[in-house]
Amino acid sequence: MAAQTVASTTNSTANPAADSVDLGPAAALSCRECGHRVPLGPVFACEECFGPLEIAYDFSGYDTEELRKRIESGPANIWRYAPLLPVPADVAGKPNINPGWTKLVKADNLARELGVDAGKLFVKDDSGNPTHSFKDRVVAQALEAARAFGFTTLSCSSTGNLAGAVGAAAARAGLRSCVFIPHDLEQGKVVMAAVYGGELVGIEGNYDDVNRFCSELIGDPAGEGWGFVNVNLRPYYAEGSKTLAYEICEQLGWQLPDQLVVPIASGSQLTKIDKGLKELIALGLVEDKPYKIFGAQAEGCSPVSVAYKAGHDVVRPQKPNTIAKSLAIGNPADGPYVLDIARRTGGAVEDVNDEQVVDAIKLLARTEGIFAETAGGVTVGVAKKLIENGLLDPHLTTVVLNTGDGLKTLDAVASDTGLTATIRPSLDSFREAGLG
Numbered sequence: 203m204a205a206q207t208v209a210s211t212t213n214s215t216a217n218p219a220a221d222s223v224d225l226g227p228a229a230a231l232s233c234r235e236c237g238h239r240v241p242l243g244p245v246f247a248c249e250e251c252f253g254p255l256e257i258a259y260d261f262s263g264y265d266t267e268e269l270r271k272r273i274e275s276g277p278a279n280i281w282r283y284a285p286l287l288p289v290p291a292d293v294a295g296k297p298n299i300n301p302g303w304t305k306l307v308k309a310d311n312l313a314r315e316l317g318v319d320a321g322k323l324f325v326k327d328d329s330g331n332p333t334h335s336f337k338d339r340v341v342a343q344a345l346e347a348a349r350a351f352g353f354t355t356l357s358c359s360s361t362g363n364l365a366g367a368v369g370a371a372a373a374r375a376g377l378r379s380c381v382f383i384p385h386d387l388e389q390g391k392v393v394m395a396a397v398y399g400g401e402l403v404g405i406e407g408n409y410d411d412v413n414r415f416c417s418e419l420i421g422d423p424a425g426e427g428w429g430f431v432n433v434n435l436r437p438y439y440a441e442g443s444k445t446l447a448y449e450i451c452e453q454l455g456w457q458l459p460d461q462l463v464v465p466i467a468s469g470s471q472l473t474k475i476d477k478g479l480k481e482l483i484a485l486g487l488v489e490d491k492p493y494k495i496f497g498a499q500a501e502g503c504s505p506v507s508v509a510y511k512a513g514h515d516v517v518r519p520q521k522p523n524t525i526a527k528s529l530a531i532g533n534p535a536d537g538p539y540v541l542d543i544a545r546r547t548g549g550a551v552e553d554v555n556d557e558q559v560v561d562a563i564k565l566l567a568r569t570e571g572i573f574a575e576t577a578g579g580v581t582v583g584v585a586k587k588l589i590e591n592g593l594l595d596p597h598l599t600t601v602v603l604n605t606g607d608g609l610k611t612l613d614a615v616a617s618d619t620g621l622t623a624t625i626r627p628s629l630d631s632f633r634e635a636g637l638g
């Protein structure tokens with residue numbers, strides 16, 4: 203079956219390097235707002251309207267069944283989907299951290315607690331990635347783009363998880379890494395980012411200040427040869443989130459789920475999951491049917507949820523104050539697109555407070571043996587709330603994303619968990635404590 207065909211309109215005089223760039227089926231960059239096209243390169247904003255640039259593909263020539271077989275016989279990581287990603291065909295043989303193919307856990311115990319039908323609830327557990335968060339998926343793509351454009355330093359602005367993923371990917375690839383974080387980040391995240399041996403720079407300011415600084419550095423000679431995974435490599439980086447959609451459908455036996463609950467920081471992951479699902483439909487790899495995408499935020503950083511509930515199309519920035527730090531982006535770049543997707547698919551955007559986040563982390567751990575970071579507490583907590591308020595149908599196949607590992611945010615639950623008892627090493631003491 204033929205899929206979206208993309209005419210090659212690349213202007214080789216505009217970017218001479220573009221002709222020699224091999225990023226597989228990626229054909230050009232295209233503006234999400236006005237459709238203006240430019241050759242593949244390290245740019246992220248449209249020169250016509252400042253809209254975000256996205257990868258446009260040439261998927262023509264794919265035969266559905268051949269493609270399915272090629273994917274199924276591919277490696278047990280995201281590179282099984284290389285024909286659908288902006289990466290060279292031989293990507294699996296290059297030094298990369300090879301994330302993905304994480305577990306899709308059938309969560310019957312959690313389903314029972316939440317009142318969902320048996321066999322219908324799944325947790326996509328991305329804590330199993332190399333640096334224990336979903337960020338490895340996006341960084342792995344950015345690394346391939348950095349190589350293609352000849353960058354020698356991998357960089358980013360980060361609230362923690364991204365820093366670790368960039369450090370690890372650069373180490374594996376033999377590139378320099380220099381990562382910028384707010385100076386007051388949790389100790390665990392600092393260690394996790396620093397251990398890979400790259401440069402780690404604390405900036406006196408919040409995440410938005412760090413971002414502003416990175417934008418300045420890109421425009422300065424000091425930033426020459428630097429690939430900022432979430433700035434000048436953002437179009438490539440963002441495509442990594444499509445692999446969550448691909449894996450979920452393949453793991454469900456090449457079927458679309460009916461409902462997905464997805465966390466929102468910048469909103470990139472949610473919008474690209476939608477893009478990935480639409481591609482699978484267009485390619486004939488899954489049968490077309492409606493699906494609903496629900497966005498999840500923490501109440502202390504809920505600009506998209508607030509806009510959704512108010513019926514607004516624009517997102518008013520907030521000053522974050524929540525334990526869900528990996529989702530704490532007060533001015534989410536993809537916020538308006540998230541609103542659009544939630545409304546178009548019949549989903550919703552909801553938020554939960556910090557206490558509900560902690561309760562949800564413990565609920566998931568107690569029912570399914572999965573220790574989620576605060577972002578996973580947000581999605582599980584929001585799923586519970588959506589079932590209670592009737593927005594999420596408990597009779598339909600539902601996938602809730604856990605995008606990070608609880609070991610990264612121990613503080614969130616540390617004061618709420620602990621020893622059941624302390625006893626002397628004797629059976630009497632054991633019985634006195636009511637344990638035997």
Ligand SMILES: *Cc1c(COP(=O)(O)O)cnc(C)c1O
Pocket residue numbers: 335336337363364465466467468469470471472528529575577605606
């Ligand atoms: C970055 C991140 C997300 C999603 O971020 P987006 O900017 O919305 O793509 C989700 N969960 C965790 C744990 C993250 O680190």
Ligand SMILES: [Zn+2]
Pocket residue numbers: 233234235236237238248249250251252253
């Ligand atoms: Zn544009």
